[in-house]
Amino acid sequence: MSATFRSLQVRNYRLFAGGQLVKLIGVWMMFTAQDWLVLELSDNSPGALGTVTALQFVPVMLLTLVSGRLADRYDKRKLLVAANAAFAFFAVAFAVLVTSGVVELWHVFVFALFLGIANAVETPVRQAFVSELVELPLLPNALALSAATFNIARISGPALAGVLLAVLSTPAVFLISTALSIAPVFTYIWMRPDDLHRSARVKGAQARVIDGLRYVGKRHDLVLPICLMAVIGMIGFNFPVTLAALAKINFNAGPSSFGLLTTCLAIGALGGALAGTRRRARPGVYRVIGAALLFGVFEVAVGFSPNFLVAAILLVPTGFFSIYLAQGANHRVQMGVDGEYRGRVMALYVLVFLGTTPIGASLSGWWGEHFGVPSSIWAAGVVSFVAAVGALVWQLRVSGDRLEVRDRRVHVVSAPVPPSNAPQGGHAEPVAEVKPAARV
Numbered sequence: 001m002s003a004t005f006r007s008l009q010v011r012n013y014r015l016f017a018g019g020q021l022v023k024l025i026g027v028w029m030m031f032t033a034q035d036w037l038v039l040e041l042s043d044n045s046p047g048a049l050g051t052v053t054a055l056q057f058v059p060v061m062l063l064t065l066v067s068g069r070l071a072d073r074y075d076k077r078k079l080l081v082a083a084n085a086a087f088a089f090f091a092v093a094f095a096v097l098v099t100s101g102v103v104e105l106w107h108v109f110v111f112a113l114f115l116g117i118a119n120a121v122e123t124p125v126r127q128a129f130v131s132e133l134v135e136l137p138l139l140p141n142a143l144a145l146s147a148a149t150f151n152i153a154r155i156s157g158p159a160l161a162g163v164l165l166a167v168l169s170t171p172a173v174f175l176i177s178t179a180l181s182i183a184p185v186f187t188y189i190w191m192r193p194d195d196l197h198r199s200a201r202v203k204g205a206q207a208r209v210i211d212g213l214r215y216v217g218k219r220h221d222l223v224l225p226i227c228l229m230a231v232i233g234m235i236g237f238n239f240p241v242t243l244a245a246l247a248k249i250n251f252n253a254g255p256s257s258f259g260l261l262t263t264c265l266a267i268g269a270l271g272g273a274l275a276g277t278r279r280r281a282r283p284g285v286y287r288v289i290g291a292a293l294l295f296g297v298f299e300v301a302v303g304f305s306p307n308f309l310v311a312a313i314l315l316v317p318t319g320f321f322s323i324y325l326a327q328g329a330n331h332r333v334q335m336g337v338d339g340e341y342r343g344r345v346m347a348l349y350v351l352v353f354l355g356t357t358p359i360g361a362s363l364s365g366w367w368g369e370h371f372g373v374p375s376s377i378w379a380a381g382v383v384s385f386v387a388a389v390g391a392l393v394w395q396l397r398v399s400g401d402r403l404e405v406r407d408r409r410v411h412v413v414s415a416p417v418p419p420s421n422a423p424q425g426g427h428a429e430p431v432a433e434v435k436p437a438a439r440v
Contacts, residue, residue, distance in 0.1 A: 007142040012191045013133045019187030021149045023084070026180025028157025029164070030091065032262065033173040034108060035244040036165060037098070041105040046245040046373060048105065050365020053241050055112040057361070059120035060351065065209045067124045068347020072212075072340065076129040077188055077196070083122035084184040090114040091181045095174040124347035131334070131342060132196045140281070140331055147273035147327045158262035212344025220398055221336055222345065225288055225329040228391045230352035232292060234360040236299060236384035237322065238376075239265060241364045243315075245373045251308040264312045268319025275324055282335040283328045286412050289392050291325035296385025303378025326353070 007013050035049060042048035070079060094111040097103050134142045157177075164173045216222050243261045298318040305311035330349065337345045360380075368376040396402065400415030 005145065007134050007138050007145050010134050010138070010195075012195050013142060015187040015191050016130075016133055017145060017149050019184035020146070021153055022183035023181050024150055024153030025157045025160070026091075026177040026183075028153050028262075029161040029173055029180070030094075030177035032158040032161035033165060033170050033177070034112070037103070037170055038105065038108055039244060039248055041103075041108065044245075044249055046241065046249070046368035046376075047365045049241045049244055050361045050363075050368075052108055052112045053238070053361035053365075054359075055109055056116040056119070058113065059116040060123070063117065063120040064124050064347045064351040065212075065344070067121045068128070068212065068344040068350075069209050070121075071125045071128045071343030071347065076125050076132060076343075077191060077193065079125045080122060080129060081185055081188045083118055083125065084182075084188065087115060087118035087122065088178070088182045088185060090118060091178045095171075095178040098174045099171040101171075124343065124350045127330075127334070127346040127350060128343040132198050135197055139335060143331055143334065144273055144327060147323055147330075148270060150273070152270060158266070159260070162260065209344060212341055212348065215338075215341050216345055216348060219336070221285065222333055224285060224391055224395060225332050226349055226352055228288070228292060228387060229326065229329050229349070231387040232295070232325070232384045233353040235363075235387075236295065236380045237326075238360050238364040238380060241361050242368065242373055242377050242380075245368055246311065246377070247308075250373055251311075261308075261312055261315060264315040265319040265322075268316035268321075269323040270319075271316075272320040272322065272324035273327060275320075283331050285332065285395055286392075288325065288328040288332055289388055289395065291321050291328055292388035292391065293385060295321035295325050296381050296383075296388055299381030299384060300378045301381075303374050303376075303381060305374070 008017065034052065038048050038052050039045070090111060094107075094115070097107055097111070130142050130146060131139055161173050161177075164176065216226065239262075243265070247261050295318065298314060298321060302311055302314045302318055305314055333349050334342065334346060364376045364380065367379065402413050402415075404411045404413050
């Protein structure tokens with residue numbers, strides 16, 4: 001346990017994690033109530049759910065790279081205070097509108113866009129800011145705990161929202177979630193700037209976006225996880241659209257049951273996040289690809305679930321591998337980048353992972369409208385699995401590695417590495433390294 005939570009020994013990180021946990025519980029409560037509100041206002045339209053989700057992430061597509069440039073040029077803590085204050089302002093205005101009883105569907109669309117703008121600035125800056133909270137040896141643990149914090153909120157937020165929607169009302173959920181969303185503004189202010197581990201900024205450096213893109217383009221070890229998450233983030237991670245529609249339309253479930261589906265997904269995701277907390281080094285590429293393969297398999301299974309109970313059970317391993325994959329890809333990118341490029345590289349990662357959501361959410365909503373919600377889930381799983389296979393083939397061709405099956409397990413046999421310092425007049429035989437990959 002001490003190894004799992006060792007980053008919490010750092011005061012600034014404790015404040016960061018605490019503020020994020022309180023805010024994210026409120027955010028997930030708000031999003032759960034918002035999805036239910038959209039279905040009520042749109043006469044159970046999956047397309048409307050896809051539209052509101054898309055609007056939340058359109059700003060990520062447009063503004064994230066600029067936010068990464070800001071993160072590399074300016075004080076990340078001050079940027080986070082401003083972004084969270086803006087988010088809290090929009091959340092308060094939205095809650096007042098819902099509580100007044102005059103809310104219409106187009107109002108939800110507008111505020112989804114405003115909240116998305118605040119998130120587009122906050123997310124890449126926050127991703128890069130974690131590296132300033134702890135020293136490098138603690139970074140994998142800090143990132144994993146951040147993912148765990150996210151998923152604790154994703155478990156408790158929808159579950160709490162489901163109960164409050166049934167016991168109280170939709171306006172009450174919005175009011176409570178709004179109060180919680182203000183927390184990070186204060187926790188960032190309470191941090192000690194002198195304890196941050198900041199990289200020295202070069203005087204006069206412009207931190208241009210194009211330089212960050214060129215830096216990534218020269219690094220195959222960064223390009224592969226970024227491209228893999230671009231596909232899976234766009235197509236495979238559309239559960240905010242699909243689960244609400246699956247619960248209400250296919251299983252005729254109420255808001256508390258919808259919250260239970262989301263909670264099952266989050267329970268698995270929390271396990272996946274905690275599984276990475278003991279990681280001390282950069283994860284290998286085959287571990288990331290293996291998680292992507294298994295995520296695709298379980299998502300397909302969820303799409304073919306015959307009833308609510310089976311879907312809830314299958315969402316647990318689906319959630320596990322979704323976060324184990326996302327966290328592994330995040331660690332591989334963040335721990336392989338130079339400090340002066342971290343803001344821009346993480347902005348690119350956020351762009352392809354979250355910024356593609358408008359495309360995927362709109363496509364998922366359209367597909368569910370025309371071909372049924374279950375098919376939109378299993379089709380997304382198929383795309384995710386194919387993307388993982390493509391990443392595996394790409395990595396094997398670039399690295400020269402090969403796969404072998406022994407004792408019912410798949411192993412990666414590394415390409416021989418020529419010796420750099422062979423004895424004069426002699427000859428050293430290269431030795432192939434055998435590394436275990438995913439169990440099949």
